[in-house]
Amino acid sequence: MTARPPWPLAYTVSGDDCSSPMPLGFAAPLTEAVRHLAELGYDGVEVQVRETGARDAEALARTVEGAGLKVLGIGTGPVAAQDRLTLTDPSPDVRRHALDRVLGAARLAGELGVPVTLGQTRGVFLPGLEDIQRLWAERAVRRLAEEAADRGSRLLLEPQSQAGTSLWRTPEEALAVIDPLDAPAGLVLDTHHLDAEGVDTVRAVADHAAATGCLQLAAPSTRGPLTVGDPRLPDLFTALREGGFTGWLTLEHTQDGDSPKAAARSWTALTDAAASLPRSPLPTTLF
Secondary structure: OOOOOOOEEEEEEEOOOOOOOOOOOOOOOHHHHHHHHHOOOOOOOEEEEOOOOOOHHHHHHHHHHHHOOOEEEEEOOOHHHOOOOOOOOOOOOHHHHHHHHHHHHHHHHHHEEEOEEOOOOOOOOOOOOOHHHHHHHHHHHHHHHHHHHOOOEEEEEEOOOOOOOOOOOHHHHHHHOOOOOOOEEEEEEEHHHHHHHOOOHHHHHHHHHHHEEEEOOOOOOOOOOOOOOOOOHHHHHHHHHHHHOOEEEEEOOOOOOOEEEEEEEHHHHHHHHHHOOOOOOOOOOOO
């Protein structure tokens, strides 16, 4: 028996402005990716963008909605992954370009009425510069949160493992940054990064479900597609439901050389796990 999880299901895709597909997303041009994902039954996509801004919102929405899907979030990973721009680079010009890019993503998200997420673009600390880099990062996050709020969006900050960034690696550390902000903000929780930092993933989701706008999923250890029978999935679903989660789920994992098959595997694992949950109304997604 299979069933749909009671939250929108999204898949990571790359915007047409990316120099190549993001390795943890569907490895195909956007038009092709959304067609395949719609056929599988996904509800929407989380679009990773490199330099797309508000002026591109209509074209992006037309491409995604033309396939019967929705844009559920805008990611900023390619800013760092493809152009090596971060908010904590020692070069003022690099920091300025990085901030301009993520602010553009916030404006795009505002036009679409969805959140904007921030992960690895905050950067890595260098010896002797940790204090000033932390200050640069905090100022940039404040500016990004304000821009997002002004545009009708909301910033979601993602705790990431030390392999990708030097700061805000746990949900508690990320919340300590966004809680004092005057603008609304929340979390992206990623099972891979939580695992890599030794955080109990189910407990973290249970503790922070209400503050979380998106939960990103991948198989433990491999960071590949989900597998049917993964015992953690029902526990995660229960933690989300009991914690009042009103966001969406995103599949963000390696593609094993075949994105349609990877997306199908994860879809099957999620719907199979959802069969163990009591039926309930689909919650309203809050940004």
